[in-house]
Amino acid sequence: MTLLKATGIKKKFGDQEVLRGIDLEVRRGDVIAVIGPSGSGKTTLLRCLEFLERPDEGLMVFDGQEIDMPTAPKATVAALRKRTAFVFQNYNLFLNRTALGNVTEGLIVARRMPRSQAEEIGRRMLAKVGMSGKENSRPQELSGGQQQRVAIARALAGNPDLILFDEPTSALDPELIGEVLGVMRQLAEEGMTMIVVTHEIGFARNVSNKVLFMEDGLITEMGSSAEFFANPRQERVRSFIRRLENGQGE
Amino acid sequence: MTERVLEILRDSFTKILIPGILVTIPLTVLAFSFALIIAVVVALIQFAKVRGLRQICRFYIWVIRGTPLLVQLYLIFYGLPSLGVVLNAFPCAVLVFAINEGAYCAETMRAALESVPRGQIEAGYCAGMSYLQIMRRIVLPQAFRTAFPPLSNSLIGMVKDTSLAANITVVEMFMTTQRIVARTYEPLALYAEVALIYLIFCTVLTRLQRAGEKRLAHVAQ
Ligand SMILES: Nc1ncnc2c1ncn2[C@@H]1O[C@H](COP(=O)(O)OP(=O)(O)OP(=O)(O)O)[C@@H](O)[C@H]1O
């Protein structure tokens, strides 16, 4: 079943065309890895889907609801954001809240949930990402991997239909990457729908079911991840994968 | 020091302290509270880049910071009556001090707001929160924590600046001292005495500031 369908997303910064017509379909349960060279527009695409950037053109159909992306009113955007979640490269935890507070903040403030109920959900989500016992820790007291897991718990709290991840492990020391990828793999296995911008080739290959390759503001190749890795059509993609595999990232 | 001077000092201590408690402190507290309100509003307008209003805020800060406080006091108290606007001395002092301090504190608040890592605002949006909710619950508390030491500084500065209100007939500590000096001809001893009382007030505030900072270190961040 299609959860999200976007067509013709375009976005300019000044006169630089960063997205030049993106079409995208996300089905429930999809785990879509987005890969591509630096500056190709991966982050911008994700941000457009969450309306952190306002696209210049584009139509989105989310769970049957049509949204004209350039003109969508505040209320529509707010409603959409309650059904999606975003995990940032730099975690962006609320620095004046504990781990638990980070997870419950949106529930209490945006969803007007009673505190006790929110905290129950919060504890459950923290447990899910392996952060039980750290409820009262402040972000500054946590490692990057722990902060990112709290951020994932925060994303899960609103019971979203879709989670967008923008390079969730890129800011982490290598030894901390595994704990975050482990949580994401577990979510994938539970059927969570996710779009993940990543340079983690193992994740794209083994966890995601679809892969998109972006270059220069366009999706230039996509397919099931088995197909994509077994038989990339473009030489460009082949060499990009080879470089990621050799651990050189970009 | 002669017996007479000690006698005068002992006598005048409460005479000076009373207007300190009844005038200087209320003037400071009222003016600074209004200044904080002005500061938060003006800083938020600039931070949120509200069109139109933002230019007005910049203009306000430019004018206030570019003119002497004493001139502002004279302008409002002695100048406005010729336009038919007559204010009593005390409310006039509160008004001028609030408007003046508000401009400085607004800049402090703005810098503090800018120092809060921006990503949290986006994270707030993604959690479904509105801009105002994010400001009130996430950004402002952190900004206040950053701004607390410089704002305390401003408060301490204001306690001393209230002595300027003597120029517009507010009978606060300094004016009271001047009157006693006029009667007794002991300027050295009496001005030293009033200086000491200001020092005591500011010492108390410094202590409070330190306690507040300790407390904030636990509460926020
Ligand atoms: N807010 C912005 N203002 C101006 N230019 C921007 C902005 N955000 C992104 N860009 C530009 O848009 C282009 C695409 O950026 P984007 O961050 O989407 O790339 P990316 O694929 O995520 O790259 P990376 O792998 O390095 O994260 C870049 O050239 C970038 O400089």
Ligand SMILES: [Mg+2]
């Ligand atoms: Mg990026």
